[in-house]
Amino acid sequence: MKVYNTLTRQKEEFKTLEPNKVKMYSCGPTVYNYFHVGNSRPFIIFDVLRRYLEYKGYEVTFVQNFTDIDDKVIKKANEEGTTYDKIAERYIKEYFTDAEGLGIKKANYHPLATENIDGIIDMVKTLIDKGFAYELNGDVYYNTKAFAPYGKLSHQPLEELEAGARIGVNEEKKDAMDFALWKNAKPGEPSWVSPWGNGRPGWHIECSVMAKRYLGDTIDIHSGGVDLCFPHHENEIAQSEAANGKPFANYWMHNAFLNIDNKKMSKSLNNFFTVRDIAEQVGYEPIRFFMLSAHYRSPINYTREAIEQAQNALARINTAITNIKFLGANGKDGDLRDVEKESIAKFEGFNKAFSDAMDDDLNTADAIAAIFDMIREINTICADTEVTKVYAKEAKTALFALCDVLGIGNIAEEEMLDSEIEDLINQRTIARKNKDYKESDRIRDLLKEKGIILYDTPQGVKWSREN
Numbered sequence: 001m002k003v004y005n006t007l008t009r010q011k012e013e014f015k016t017l018e019p020n021k022v023k024m025y026s027c028g029p030t031v032y033n034y035f036h037v038g039n040s041r042p043f044i045i046f047d048v049l050r051r052y053l054e055y056k057g058y059e060v061t062f063v064q065n066f067t068d069i070d071d072k073v074i075k076k077a078n079e080e081g082t083t084y085d086k087i088a089e090r091y092i093k094e095y096f097t098d099a100e101g102l103g104i105k106k107a108n109y110h111p112l113a114t115e116n117i118d119g120i121i122d123m124v125k126t127l128i129d130k131g132f133a134y135e136l137n138g139d140v141y142y143n144t145k146a147f148a149p150y151g152k153l154s155h156q157p158l159e160e161l162e163a164g165a166r167i168g169v170n171e172e173k174k175d176a177m178d179f180a181l182w183k184n185a186k187p188g189e190p191s192w193v194s195p196w197g198n199g200r201p202g203w204h205i206e207c208s209v210m211a212k213r214y215l216g217d218t219i220d221i222h223s224g225g226v227d228l229c230f231p232h233h234e235n236e237i238a239q240s241e242a243a244n245g246k247p248f249a250n251y252w253m254h255n256a257f258l259n260i261d262n263k264k265m266s267k268s269l270n271n272f273f274t275v276r277d278i279a280e281q282v283g284y285e286p287i288r289f290f291m292l293s294a295h296y297r298s299p300i301n302y303t304r305e306a307i308e309q310a311q312n313a314l315a316r317i318n319t320a321i322t323n324i325k326f327l328g329a330n331g332k333d334g335d336l337r338d339v340e341k342e343s344i345a346k347f348e349g350f351n352k353a354f355s356d357a358m359d360d361d362l363n364t365a366d367a368i369a370a371i372f373d374m375i376r377e378i379n380t381i382c383a384d385t386e387v388t389k390v391y392a393k394e395a396k397t398a399l400f401a402l403c404d405v406l407g408i409g410n411i412a413e414e415e416m417l418d419s420e421i422e423d424l425i426n427q428r429t430i431a432r433k434n435k436d437y438k439e440s441d442r443i444r445d446l447l448k449e450k451g452i453i454l455y456d457t458p459q460g461v462k463w464s465r466e467n
């Protein structure tokens with residue numbers, strides 16, 4: 001597999017630190033609002049990366065944090081006359097609602113900045129001890145000049161970065177590029193006890209601390225939106241590598257931005273959409289599909305037409321899925337026919353096209369094309385009234401495996417409702433009374449497909465669900 005590494009600006013062969021294991025960290029949301037459709041891009045893309053690595057047989061440990069303390073969270077709390085932790089708690093809950101809707105799996109760890117204050121203080125102390133940080137009136141700053149490789153991720157030397165930077169009004173730091181590791185408490189703001197007086201962490205330090213805590217000093221992949229590259233990720237590198245004395249992340253992956261009708265999304269342009277807004281109109285699935293229809297490193301343009309196209313494409317996938325689910329239960333009995341064997345032999349080619357696309361720096365657009373090729377093949381066979389159950393089941397397994405990597409399509413096996421089960425049992429009883437054993441067997445098989453087991457007892461038919 002090849003991935004584009006922002007650090008080297010090249011597509012590189014992906015090699016893990018430990019055989020078959022991947023340690024992945026992705027910067028998560030600041031929790032002061034519902035997340036917007038732009039934010040959903042990295043969440044979806046890196047969920048797909050994780051799923052694909054798992055599909056390839058890697059054991060993935062995935063960490064995505066919540067920034068639960070920062071200016072925006074505090075501002076929101078003040079506006080509502082509540083506390084920062086209440087705001088964070090609310091929007092973490094809302095994050096999980098939207099993430100679940102979008103088919104984003106939970107990370108192995110979702111740590112909060114405020115749960116890691118001890119670790120943050122420890123790392124800041126280490127940075128001071130090693131000469132990479134200094135205290136100034138209760139603030140602690142990172143001394144960027146002390147870290148020679150500073151700028152290596154953004155490929156800009158420190159002098160160039162400095163030229164574009166300014167020192168804020170209330171700051172006394174030595175150099176414009178120095179950034180806060182710890183901020184002295186301001187009146188009315190939440191704060192924690194530290195060796196430098198009461199205060200709270202700067203933003204960048206939490207990710208260095210959480211990555212170390214859950215994944216170790218060196219990780220395989222670190223990811224986020226391209227805006228995080230500088231300064232956030234540059235600062236994470238400076239912190240982690242100076243404190244740990246080891247390389248921080250081997251691969252840095254960044255998604256490009258999402259625009260709305262070719263414009264930057266912003267509240268002032270009135271084109272700011274949360275995922276919740278869009279999901280209420282069109283559902284969550286088309287958002288995910290839309291996001292995967294372009295390469296993650298290309299800017300993507302959100303429009304009404306684009307989401308409609310996603311809806312149409314998904315409908316085609318879902319029709320095929322419904323059809324093979326049905327034929328798996330209702331197709332012909334008996335062995336595979338020759339034409340079906342030939343068709344199944346072609347699946348390998350679609351699988352390969354899918355993996356080749358994904359191996360090429362996660363080309364989800366081409367991976368979707370491979371899924372459509374498979375669907376076309378399956379539809380051709382399923383159009384024949386002679387199609388067998390065995391074929392439909394094989395087709396289902398093959399298609400579902402690929403859809404599952406991208407998290408698209410209605411592949412979940414719906415649980416039958418108790419009432420539906422009882423209706424079918426009644427129909428079967430009637431069929432048996434009429435000595436229509438073909439029909440009664442068909443119903444028994446159909447229920448078996450759905451994991452419902454029937455027991456014929458002297459008191460009548462009883463049933464239970466498998467597992």
Ligand code: AMP
Pocket residue numbers: 027028029030037038039040041042224225226227228255256257258259265
């Ligand atoms: P934030 O909560 O602002 O820290 O952002 C969470 C994630 O969303 C980060 O990885 C950002 O880089 C990413 N992000 C923010 N805006 C956009 C956008 N318009 N398009 C794509 N990614 C974005």
Ligand code: ZN
Pocket residue numbers: 026027028207232236
């Ligand atoms: Zn981060």
